[in-house]
Amino acid sequence: MKVSYKWLLELTGLDWPVEKVAERLTLSGTACEEIIPLSKYLDKVVVGEVIDLQKIEGADKIKKATVVTGREKYDLVCGAPNVAVGQKVPVALLGARLAGDITIKKVKIRGVESIGMICSERELGLSDDHSGIMVLDGKAVPGTSVIDELDLDDYIMNFELTPNRPDSMSVTGIARDLQALAGVKIRKPVFELKEADRKTAAYIKVDIEDAVGCPRYAARIIDGITIAGSPWWLKKKLIAAGIRPICNVVDITNLVMLETGNPLHAFDLKLFGSDRVLVRKARDKEKFVTLDGEEHELSPDVLLITNGNTGVAAAGVMGGLNSEVKTDTHTILLEAAYFNPRIIRKSRKYLGLVTESSTRFEKGVDPNNIPYAIDRAAYYFKEIGGGEVLNGIVDCYPQPIFPVKISFRPDRCNSILGTALSSDRMKEILSGLDFEITGSNPLNVTVPTFRPDIEQEIDLIEEIARIEGYAAIPDTEVNIGPLYTPVHFVDRFEDEVRSVLTGSGFDEILGHGLADSRQAKILNPDLSRLRIINPVSEDLDIMRNSLILTALTVVNHNLSHRLIDMRLFEIGRAYFPPDKDGNWLEEDRISLTVSGNTSGSWREKPRPQDFYDLKRAIENLALHFHWPEITFQEIKTNFFDESISYKLSSGPTDIGLIGKIAEPVAKKFDIKQEVYIAELKINPLITISREAVIFEPLPVYPAAPRDLALVVDVNVKVGDIIKLIQKTAGPTAESVNVFDLYSGEQIRKGKKSIGIAITYRSPEKSLTGDEVDNLQGNIMAELKKLFNAEIREK
Amino acid sequence: MSLLDEVTRLETEALREIKGADSLEALNELQIKYLGRKGLVTAVLKTLGTLPVDERKTVGAQANRAHQDLENHFQLAAQKFSTTRGKKDFDPTLPGTGPRTGTIHIVNRVMGEICHTFYGIGFETARGPHVETDHYNFEMLNFPPDHPARDMQDTFFVEGGRLLRTHTTPVQPRELEKRKPPVKIITPGKTFRNEEISTRAHVSFHQVDGFLVDEGVTMADLKGALVAFCKAFFGSGLKLKFRPSFFPFTEPSAEVDISCFLCNGVGCQLCKYSGWLEILGCGMIHPKVLENCGYDSEKYTGYAFGMGVERVAMLKYKINDIRLLFNNNLRFLRQFA
């Protein structure tokens, strides 16, 4: 919403500088986003009079213009089609900086030395009009500054409005907030409308078929109008509101809309086609051409103004081409109406149009200001367009809208805001906003219909707060509510996962949660997918059903940026459609991904990362959260290579998956290196986590370390060997570690050699060599029996 | 004495002597004494062949291990006299070895910092579903049926009649329904908007919302809590500005600006030369929302606030493209180690 600063001053009588107006309004809820000086491009631009025009030899389009600006006389080159001798024009002098980054310098064109330029409105930054030079009033005095001549010592104030404040979409509405803020009284324009004897009702009648869509429709007729350009003062008000002047009729309807917030529409009565306005829903597939020349096929979502037969305007959105005001228009049918905001919203969405008028109607204009607005416009039509205003308004108001009455308790207001404002101050604020008040405690407040956002007491409390200023509300310095925070394990869990995994050298990634259904199908065609009905693009058309989708996308992104070595994790959610019983499932998960080499150093060569790097990270988590032993069960999936593909469990609890991404799947993600991924489920992990462990006394007796070197079949699992050792030796085997693993040339085919270090220790005594020998002996016997193990000779 | 005991004795003796060695030369002599070709431990290993098979294996394993252990000890002891002290060829400028640390994603780090700041003033965390119902995302929060936010242009809808939550505020009615006052909660998490991805907008972003409902909660309490948060989070010297705003679920509503932490309010590129940064939205919970949740709005009042984590992170770290936060380029991620 753009408003002229001077117009606000004119209405309020204030003399505040523009910055103060902006700040006070911003701090009361009408945010001023921008202050644009109208005179920005007018420095060194003066009034000049064209006294001579000469053809330039060899040039058709440009002429040499001689211009006087008071005492000075200049020869300028001018290419405008409308330049003529005797005109008063804006002349930009040497050094002027105009809109569009034009700086005036001395130039020589076709042998003519030119220092200065006659300007168009666009070059002066006043409008988009560049069809010719701007022609000033004939009474303008050459040599005076154009700023003074055009009263352009003004600013466009650009406000960003909140959606609940339709009243701010007019100068009067914004001035009303200033009235309350500054304690002044708005000077509402006084005018006297002189009507002719002929009655409006004799020429037009109004019928409303859809009273829900159109609770009020008022019409006036102005006869004998002359279509012409508007006077400068009117144009300037429009320019300062960012609206381009067109002709007096259109400009006047726009001016009154800016002033009152009520959009108006002018029809050419001769083209209207009947003496009856009928407001109805459009019929399905009814054709209608809006005045921008677009043909629309309508639906009943569109409210249509008709002449009883054919459409003449899409109500509240845009007029029709068939009844548009033209240069030869003589009689005007003027409409001022109140349309249902929800219906206008639907209608303009259906039509795909947003106009100054639809924006206002859809927020809610003041239905009870319609007679004032239509009279105000009629007054200008007579004053400016020279028309004759017919007698009376034809006003159809089948569903009157009445002001809301609210009971307001000043003490309640203070108890919500935490303030100690007096009841009188509150009254002052509310009256400043033109609310009527009777009674004292509670106050009975009548809310005018230009404030449809005020429905209940709390809305009035907000009015008090915003006009008094939020700065007037103190900042409490005591903490209220609970003084401690219950720690939820789930929050700590995620934080701790982060510290364990970053400590293990993993970088955290973050997915946005959306995914490409084609990729999800590649990964797992059988897994259900939650489809987005209105996706922003076809590659983000589902919610991800696995964190692996994100992980592979991130691996691909980094590979394409030549970052090939990575250890990644994400804590995030997977989403699924509702099951048969209508239960929606979202699952918090952790993904762990390794690909490429370890970082390596001058001491350790980089080596390819694999399954065991992931396993170590999971072991670190298991250590941290005291998870019971994790077991690996082979599974068949579409996305893991069948050689390395496991379901992870802890006891009976399913905690996730781990494996090597199958090559064909990796290829589909444009990944040409091995990727290992684990996806863990957070909820089961939380159930198996232990927060505290009970202290174990430190050992008193010495440990007895022994090594074992075995040769077994390659398919014997080391885990089973370790388990057997632990089972055989019992708790005396304090730790069992694998320090060597070998298969290859030095050993028979189909065999592998394993070096195992066992530490024996008893909590009760020092173990003797014989006791340890015994244990070792038992272990070896068991290993031989169960795994056919040989003790390897050195 | 069995051979096994002999090994143990040799090992103990060797360790004692290693400890007593006072020069590298002495140490080398000791190493020859025990582990040399004619050394004492080597001698035991040589006798293994003469033992019966069973004994050979146990003694062999033990002797081999002792041999290895002693070698390690000799190496360690040698370091005491070696090279490092006083020698010029040691190079401290070589990079350290071992794995480097990973990094927490900047959005999660900032979100965690925000949460922990609120934990300090007694807020606890609650979460909710990302795939929400219209009921909790809009209706309970006093959004009128035709509110623009309900448009297809702004909200993602999924099959099955639900939508992707557009804010974390639906957790507010969900928790209020479950609990009794006082309720003092923050709701961090993911949210979604149907927007074309650009430098300034993404389909997903993170929010931390919070609210307090109890008897006698005032707007002054809201201001106090947010002043405390902003000072704790951004720095104690900053100023705050509360501007009236509009949200369907709060009334009165406010937008909070903080004085720019980069230029201290003087004006710079970050704050677009205004000296202020818009940082969060807040207000008193609308009585209709409290009533929707079954609370007597005459008895109970409450405040609510919310902020965008990406926005805070982007301001704090001067990140100029929101897409960087979701691309997960390692060069980007590792800047925030």
Ligand SMILES: [Zn+2]
């Ligand atoms: Zn700044």
